[in-house]
Amino acid sequence: MSEKPRSATTKDRLVAAAYELFEERGFDATTAEDIARRAGVGRTTFFRAFGSKDDVIFPEHDLLLGRIDERLAAATPATRALALSEATRVVLRHYLDEGELARARYRLVGSVPALRARETGGIQQYQRLFARWLREWMSHLPDGHLRADLLAADLVTAHNYVLRRWLRDQTSDPESEFDQAMRVALERYQPSGLEPSSTVVVLRTSATPAAIQAQLQPLLDNEAPLS
């Protein structure tokens, strides 16, 4: 616990060596021994540090899962919509902070099917974590479990949508796009015990209910003050 500096640098050197070699020769043409040799350690040490060749690419996965869980556990009924948005934002921010490293990983994963599978497996873990909380929060609604699963999928999908746009340099303001994406995704969420004063709404329009509901959602969000 106190030897972070030395231990961290060994792992970091392995990660750096791995990315170098992957970009030089490709993933499949790089052996674990190659990586270890360039990092100046033995092959055994490499597997002790990462467990598998794929793990070099996705190291902070468990950390992010933990942070999401914390954020969702801290939500009160009134702040759940916000908690969902912020928990998702934690992941986005993490990749934004990585900068070029995240883009290198994106290129790599996109070109190696085995890594794609690994990545989607990780994404699924996020989704299941969100679903676990949402099922609890929405179980009283009609089709609550289904709607919880759908919203969990939507949150993850919306996050990936914005993240991929940033990774491909298709946006200069990912945070704003993320806000909008969360707004759309959270159309599926309605606060649980909230019983607001009844309101008369009269509409004369050809807009579909979905469009109307999209317009009204921000009002509902604002009604739930953050703690």
Next chain:
Amino acid sequence: MSEKPRSATTKDRLVAAAYELFEERGFDATTAEDIARRAGVGRTTFFRAFGSKDDVIFPEHDLLLGRIDERLAAATPATRALALSEATRVVLRHYLDEGELARARYRLVGSVPALRARETGGIQQYQRLFARWLREWMSHLPDGHLRADLLAADLVTAHNYVLRRWLRDQTSDPESEFDQAMRVALERYQPSGLEPSSTVVVLRTSATPAAIQAQLQPLLDNEAPLS
């Protein structure tokens, strides 16, 4: 093309042998040579037939992708909602028809992390296929690409929700539950050029917009007649 009977039985014997051994000793404790020996063929033949040990579990994947693509390609603007629902139903029906084999696979996949990753990879392929069509259909809407991705995720998630309930014996009428799940998932879809006669809606209720919209959606669905 005409040697289906002999070729099919070899593959089928390998699949049968594989499932037997997986249930007897578990996935990891079963080698490719074990499977081949029990099926009465050589190890080389096994890898020629399936390419990898995982592939024995998910053989008809490409077939299903093809059928979905066909169904979506055949949709007209007026029948797209129905096409989405039916294309998804193709997958559900496939597993329902498999019966006990599907349940054996479910137990197996649930207990072996490597197979889980493989399965989610397959699911992601379905999702991407749906998204490809939906992006085309919805690109004119505000946030069209995002909404297309979300709906694709919802369709796949809704399907998996019902399928898993059936796999766990939590439902006796998966088709009806699937209808309802599709209804909820398709709340995200609004037909493209549809410009219905305007309607005045007066509501005095404490229900949220999302709930109201959920109630109204069937009316919209009925407006798009099937060809």
Next chain:
DNA sequence: CTTATAGACGGAACGGCGTACCAACAAGTA
């Protein structure tokens, strides 16, 4: 009937992954 060509098959060998085991070595403690 014989020969030729193509395709399915099994065997052997190879590189690589991930694991298990072991010996060497450093650092802190009695």
Next chain:
DNA sequence: TACTTGTTGGTACGCCGTTCCGTCTATAAG
């Protein structure tokens, strides 16, 4: 100094998935 504790590298092993090659069978041509 001796003893633990933990990290490291080396060796060996089983298995995966691929490649190469020789064998067998079947269908067609001569």
